[in-house]
Amino acid sequence: MDYLPLFHNLRGKRCLVVGGGAVGTRKAGVLLEAGARVRVVAPQISAELRAHPEVEMIEARFEPAHLDDAVLVIAATNDRAVNSQVSEQAQARGIPINAVDDPELCTVIMPAILDRSPLMVAFSSGGASPVLTRMMRGKLEAVIPQNYKRLAAFAERFRETVKQRVTNPPKRRLFWEDVLEGVIAEKVLTGDEAGAEALLQQRLDSEDNVLHGEVYLVGAGPGDPDLLTFRALRLMQKADVVVYDNLVSKPIVEMTRRDAERIFVGKKRADHTLRQEEINALLVRLAKEGKRVLRLKGGDPFIFGRGGEEIETLAAEGIPFQVVPGITAASGVASYAGIPLTHRDHAQACVFVTGHLKDGTMNLDWELLARPRQTVVVYMGLHGLDTLCAKLIEHGLPDSTPIAIVQQGTTQNQRVLTGTLATLPAIAEREKPQAPTLIIIGGVVTLREKLSWFHPQGTA
Template structure:
């Protein structure tokens, strides 16, 4: 994050704008809407800017810029076409520890203006960190279409009831859960429909029975193989509501960053023979946190029900009658195949696909190898990097040809994705040389031959 988003309170604050052309006029509109006591320094200004200053009581100082123009000011904006003047304004402002924005010169800015969706008092700011203002404006237009104008009235309504709700529900977590239900329910609909009296009645009814808001819930969410864009809408929405997030090592940092900033994060990752938190303790922790009235997200790489032990976790929740939801995710096998350009099925190569785990609970790879011999079936092994030599050996011993194509996809769907291809007889040597890291996924079958032709389009 190159800039920290903040909101300045500028009502009656002394602000100086240097420059009075088209760009300066745009900045003046924003500053005056925010209630700034604006002084414009420029030999000439646009007719619109002159009218704005007259309407809002601003000052036009008809002169060239000097350093004394910054004295006793709280914020500085430079919008002149002269680079040397802008550089001097930046130097003078930083010497006085004043926030300064030089339009279209990110290198001279200590703060920048975002694109704004204004639903006062609800304000949404979008910034490209000065890299692409056009992209930020395009995103603003999309958000404008998604956020009704009545959200401002809803924010005002919530503000009026904030102290009332805090008095009725003093504990932070249940109070937040109460507000989340209000904002997603009938009360909010009544406010946005212009029926605030009815909304107030409904809110008071809900406050009269606050015990119902102490019930927690668990969301078992499949985070997919790594790319945050592969998360479902439901997964992203529920992740934003969580008080606590339990996550494992397969969950990428960009996905974890989608959680609320104030959510507690608990790492419960597991590696082969190295479990940070044993599975039975994870199961119990989900129950305990939910019984404290918290919304708990168990964030799992891939899909919770495909080698994710999700079934074990919800068993205990069901026994304790803890409400839960399971949100499926794109399993690693599908994600790795698509992003590496290897179709798992193809009319000319494979008519079926089989998913298998690369190691069992005791660390062995005791699979029914006789079932893995069809040349028209693709094999996908999860967690098989350590056991790769055994997998290759047993497939060949039980009848697979030694020249059967095989691929290893390392850190699938992420920027670090790497695909290694070979055959059952050569891949072990390739892995020893290239040293891929977990997580990796193994695909066996003639579909691997399509990788070279298709990876440029679907792969990384």
Template sequence: MDYLPLFLNVRERLCLVVGGGAVAARKVILLHRAGAIVKIVALKLHEQLQELAQRGVITVQQTAFSDIEIKDYYLVIAATDDKILNTQVYQMAKVHGVLVNVVDQPSLCNFILPAIIDRSPIIIAVSSGGASPVLARLLRARLETLIPHAYARLAQFAARYRNRVKQQIKAVRARRIFWEQVLQGSIAERVLAGQEMEAEKALEEALSVNSAPSQGEVYLVGAGPGDPDLLTFRALRLMQQVDVVLYDRLVSAEILDLVRREAERIYVGKKRAWHVVRQEQISTMLVEYAKEGKRVLRLKGGDPFIFGRGGEEIASLAAEKIPFQVVPGITAASGCACYGGIPLTHRDYAHTCIFVTGQLKEGQLNLNWQSLIQPQQTVVVYMGLAGLGLLCQQLIAHGMSSSMPAALVQQGTTPQQRIFTGTLATLPRMVMNEKIHAPTLIIIGKVVALHSQLAWFHTSQESSCK
């Protein structure tokens, strides 16, 4: 280990930064956030530093460094492109026993500044010891995705209750176990979700019996349209801490692989005219698993509140007083349109967008046709492949032009994505010729004509039929 990791308290300490460029500005901002009294020595100032000086946040001395009494400072940072000056700063600081850092010159440092993940009061530092600052920043970026900003709230919550818990639970081991249960269970999840009043009530109840609550919780998570990179940070965090997952047919294998390895996996997928588990059974399973004290993940393709029956499931949970969280996902309309280079709205083509389901019921489509044929509008049809012929026929019969551009996006956002463009008149024939299968999204409107110009996602197959 080349360096001893330490966290330095510079609050109300006098710190000096030599240099006035963009690099110096970043160091000044960091010191200011940590509560230091910052002084700058530089002949010219970056505009960011000028603004800070005008606000009185920092003081500036526009003179040569040799005029500075370096022994008066707690630490010094040299951030200039003058190697001779940087060496002079280091040597003077070393003589006076002052902490010194010369940016990008590890040999002229007796301390280094790591890449920082700030979730105050939680601070995480990543350092390569000066060997590769870029690698340290890349590692920090990866950790940023795994540690939500809400962990700051959780740390503050724990700090507020630290003495209270210590007084209530005297034994050190019992107190440690209590905090482990709290910080990994439903109380922590409520804090992270911004439900601090509910979390405080639950903690008080837990303290009354010296035990964290054993009741489980349900996470209703939108998995997006297929690409794992489209998951939210919150979705990923919850997926990695569950005991059991109930997942749909539209959840890709790559996304399912991100669920905690030890979690029990239960397939509850549906497709047209075939249901593995009926909706009522799914809702019952969520309640029963949660009552067993398990953390239950209900993983749905797309967004759970857009044609995902999420409302029905949380109604069952609410009736049984089961704690739950809902995490939105990118719905298929947004994901498929984006990856297909088809903007759902465009000032020259579409001012509104409407989502509908195209499922057949007894061979019929019961839609508000008049609302679908409005000018400058994009129509997105979910689950409409089986009734595509009837859909196109009825839109034309109710006044939409048979030459209206339309697209089919099969398995959108995934490497297997296929896009087929045509018109209302040609699309049904294309389905028969190209062997298109679900999941496929239908996009109808003049914006589809932009696909050839704007598509950026390399699909395995594209076809058009005019």
């Protein structure tokens, strides 16, 4: 370890920045955020820096006297000789010195900072690669979103109360782990601090009571793991149990917590490992056992995902839940196929419809679907393709209307078949696309030839 990472309290302390250009301005801003009293010395000082009247500005070349009463110095000029002089004088006085992008002149390194005050994370490569440290900070931005500020502040607010009520240190640690990983934390992160405080008080009043678990109804998107939301990823790493469908891709399932129990509930066409009512009951039972349950569904849970049915049951049973939207297949798959769902020259409306109704029929509103200048997206329509095309033609759409089948869209198994209402059934019979598929109907399909951009490995 080349550097010992420390967090300094600079509130009210004098800090010196030598350099009044863009870099000096940026460093002064960071010090101001930390509550420091900032002095800037430079022959010329930027207009942006002058907009801070609380900064002491000295328009002059650096002199050793400028170090008086400083507890930290930053050399931020574009003249190495000046930076070297600043470093030498600061070290002679025992003052920590940071020379921007010049580790040889530094006794301290300014890290890349992820600020979730009071939670702070700092990254440093010891000056070896500032770009890499910024990249790593960017990655962690996805894991620790802005609302973690609330959680850290909530924990700070109740720290002393919990310490007084839970006097055994090991038990107190377990208490906080449960709070910061469970329902209470989720309420804070979603803005319900009043509800979180009530649950925390309930837990303190009866420490032996086990709180109910919670269900996270999470949309996994159409297949590509890169399309998951930050919030989905966070909850996937927290869940004790994962209940997932056939439409959730294997790489996404593998991103859930390694030690979580995984329960596959099927949901293929006409082949359900568990009936919907059994899945609803399973979610209730697991939550009442105090577990954090991730209900992972392909696409978006509220678009042909039966998410509404599941949370109706949870609400009736008093089970806490939250819903995380996902990119629905219509949007994600169409984008990866190079087919815009709307376009001023082709479609001013877009209709989503399921080709497999609850009773197993395909009894749809054909007059609505056969209207011109719109895009129709059909979920679960592959096995009724012949009926779909015939009915649309029967109700007025030209048999030359463009139509596409997208197989396993957004994944490396994506394949797109295009044709017309008259020709696509025969094409599908010959090519035998594999579920899951999405059907897109309308003039926008003709744009695919120009707009196709996603080419799975091994395809042109």
